[in-house]
Amino acid sequence: AQSVTQLGSHVSVSEGALVLLRCNYSSSVPPYLFWYVQYPNQGLQLLLKYTSAATLVKGINGFEAEFKKSETSFHLTKPSAHMSDAAEYFCAVSGAQGAQKLVFGQGTRLTINP
Amino acid sequence: EAGVAQSPRYKIIEKRQSVAFWCNPISGHATLYWYQQILGQGPKLLIQFQNNGVVDDSQLPKDRFSAERLKGVDSTLKIQPAKLEDSAVYLCASSLEGASRHEQYFGPGTRLTVT
Secondary structure, three states: OEEEEEEOOEEEEEOOOOEEEEEEEEEOOOEEEEEEEEOOOOOEEEEEEEOOOOOEEEOHHHOEEEEEHHHOEEEEEEOOOOHHHOEEEEEEEEEOOOOOOOEEOOOEEEEEEO | OOOOEEEOOEEEEOOOOOEEEEEEOOOOOOEEEEEEEOOOOOOEEEEEEEOOEEEEOOOOOOOOEEEEOHHHOOEEEEEOOOOHHHOEEEEEEEEOOHHHOOOOEEOOOEEEEEO
16 A cells, blocks of 8 residues: 655745755555646646656756655755745655556645745 | 647536546557546546556446546546535546556646536
């Protein structure tokens, strides 16, 4: 069984500040991990993914995430927030083998203050 | 490359009515998914197709929800009869087979309101 916990349903940062969105996972098999972003009234867009290669993963729009097996974490960071980063962010996990079912966290709404 | 297409974008119905959603995946994508996203929650998988066969429908409320994928391309999701708790965004996604199978591409979704 797999699950994802996103710590903080709302995160607010100032423009130019560090963005840190937290994600912890539980998986009985080697996981693949994902971060998706959802803008209002739109579908989900893949930001980045971990598929057992490098533990530090770089994605689009300046985001990156680090897979830490010992902490079962996959936190999303961006050094400097931009107003356009305001959106809902979802962490998701799937098994590396077999069916590719994605299990999503509850989401974190990121607000950027000018 | 065209993305995942869904229609309609918005639908308002009364409880006990029926409704259908349509999805056209990215060309060549063998796997198609339907997710339900209730307000304030992450998407939840309802059903997964591999070509036109069902891989996983364990979370599909089969007494009222049905889905089909004709000829392994387009798919429809139907609710009959609808309940108030079915109000949600219904997302369709698709993915390739092989090494890229874990990367899912999502459509814009259909927002359903049941009154």
